[in-house]
Amino acid sequence: MTQPGLLIFDVAHRAEPRAAIRTARGTLRPSNEVAERTARIRAGILRAAGARARGAEIPQGTPRMLRSLLPLAHDPAYLAFLEHGPHPAAPAITPQGQAFAAPGVEQDTPVAADSAARALTSATAAVAAAAALGRGEAAHVYALCRPPGHHAGRRFFGGYCFLNNAALAALALRRQTRARVAVIDIDYHAGNGTTDCLAAHPDIAVFSCHAPGEVAFPHQPDLAPALPAHVFHAFGAPPDAQAYLAVVSRLVEQAVATGAGMLVLSLGYDVIDGDPHGGWHLSPDVFAGVGEILRQSGLPVCVVQEGGYLLSALEDCAAHFTKGLIGLEADTAPDTRESGTDDGRHAKPAGALS
Numbered sequence: 001m002t003q004p005g006l007l008i009f010d011v012a013h014r015a016e017p018r019a020a021i022r023t024a025r026g027t028l029r030p031s032n033e034v035a036e037r038t039a040r041i042r043a044g045i046l047r048a049a050g051a052r053a054r055g056a057e058i059p060q061g062t063p064r065m066l067r068s069l070l071p072l073a074h075d076p077a078y079l080a081f082l083e084h085g086p087h088p089a090a091p092a093i094t095p096q097g098q099a100f101a102a103p104g105v106e107q108d109t110p111v112a113a114d115s116a117a118r119a120l121t122s123a124t125a126a127v128a129a130a131a132a133l134g135r136g137e138a139a140h141v142y143a144l145c146r147p148p149g150h151h152a153g154r155r156f157f158g159g160y161c162f163l164n165n166a167a168l169a170a171l172a173l174r175r176q177t178r179a180r181v182a183v184i185d186i187d188y189h190a191g192n193g194t195t196d197c198l199a200a201h202p203d204i205a206v207f208s209c210h211a212p213g214e215v216a217f218p219h220q221p222d223l224a225p226a227l228p229a230h231v232f233h234a235f236g237a238p239p240d241a242q243a244y245l246a247v248v249s250r251l252v253e254q255a256v257a258t259g260a261g262m263l264v265l266s267l268g269y270d271v272i273d274g275d276p277h278g279g280w281h282l283s284p285d286v287f288a289g290v291g292e293i294l295r296q297s298g299l300p301v302c303v304v305q306e307g308g309y310l311l312s313a314l315e316d317c318a319a320h321f322t323k324g325l326i327g328l329e330a331d332t333a334p335d336t337r338e339s340g341t342d343d344g345r346h347a348k349p350a351g352a353l354s
Contacts, residue, residue, distance in 0.1 A: 002136040002300065006053040006326055008045060009129040010038060010144045011121050011347045032276060032309035033160050038144040040311060041269075044318025045142060052326055056137075058347045062128045065172065066120070069127065070353060073167045073197045075155035079353040082162060083116045102156040102192060105218045109158050116353060119162035122147055125347035126165035127172045130302045133262065134176030140325055142303040143169065150185055150266045150306050151218065153196030159189065159217045166266045166304045167197035170204050173302060179261035182207065184251050186290065187268025187306040188278045189217050190232060194266065199226035205258045206230040207251040211279060238280040244271065245289045252297050263301045265294065269308025269317040277309050284316040291324020301325065
């Protein structure tokens with residue numbers, strides 16, 4: 001029997017080099033893909049849900065499960081490169097890294113000696129969350145993944161994504177439950193890696209709504225999904241809340257129509273006004289509507305964190321989303337706790353990639 005509430009699966013790593021990332025305006029600036037992101041998101045979830053949400057331990061068998069799923073999502077040659085390199089001592093885009101750029105995409109992501117370990121830790125959180133959802137341990141689960149994953153394809157990386165956390169979560173759910181699974185990506189950027197990873201698994205539906213590829217990563221005009229059955233919706237102009245939620249609602253309805261019994265949500269908070277890697281003008285309270293749409297679907301949801309880099313707004317985004325998802329009122333007062341506080345329940349590195 002499914003338990004009520006929300007389980008949170010977090011990652012252990014707390015620091016990494018702060019590389020530059022290209023913004024929607026074409027400029028390079030330091031990325032806010034830092035530990036404070038997930039700390040603030042966790043604070044927002046707990047502020048909204050209180051006792052209805054709690055941190056969850058990573059089961060000991062999760063790394064083994066992840067290792068068995070990795071070849072289903074990623075090419076073994078790519079996994080070997082990510083783990084063994086060669087990688088420079090300082091993060092840099094090497095010729096080997098260029099070889100694993102997405103087709104037609106300029107590589108923007110350096111690989112460091114610890115990139116594989118960090119990516120494995122992030123993917124472990126996603127797989128642990130999906131497995132817990134499949135076992136009925138909660139009505140919904142939230143994997144605080146970092147680095148994000150939805151730009152990582154079967155044999156390419158980019159956009160600071162190395163392993164596709166959402167695809168791995170979907171594969172874990174399918175294995176755990178034998179139910180049909182759908183992935184819905186509502187990040188500002190297209191889930192180009194997710195559609196690529198799941199092209200070999202046509203029973204898993206993929207839906208993405210995002211900014212046009214010519215103005216946002218992966219900077220490809222006429223960006224299309226890998227399978228005709230996958231659905232990409234690119235907004236021609238920055239949407240208001242009503243337009244954005246209407247598309248999210250339609251994608252969820254389409255996912256339900258495929259027979260999906262469980263959803264994986266690639267959740268990006270980079271759609272809000274002022275996000276350094278976005279270009280839209282939505283406010284954090286739009287996520288209450290997103291959560292409500294998912295709750296009304298009646299399906300269990302595995303949330304996988306993707307983007308969201310306006311640090312000052314992340315707590316409110318997460319609180320509003322949680323309010324909608326589990327039907328509780330969210331307090332939007334600022335949290336005064338130390339942003340690095342955690343309860344020690346984190347994903348541990350999964351070990352070898354292949």
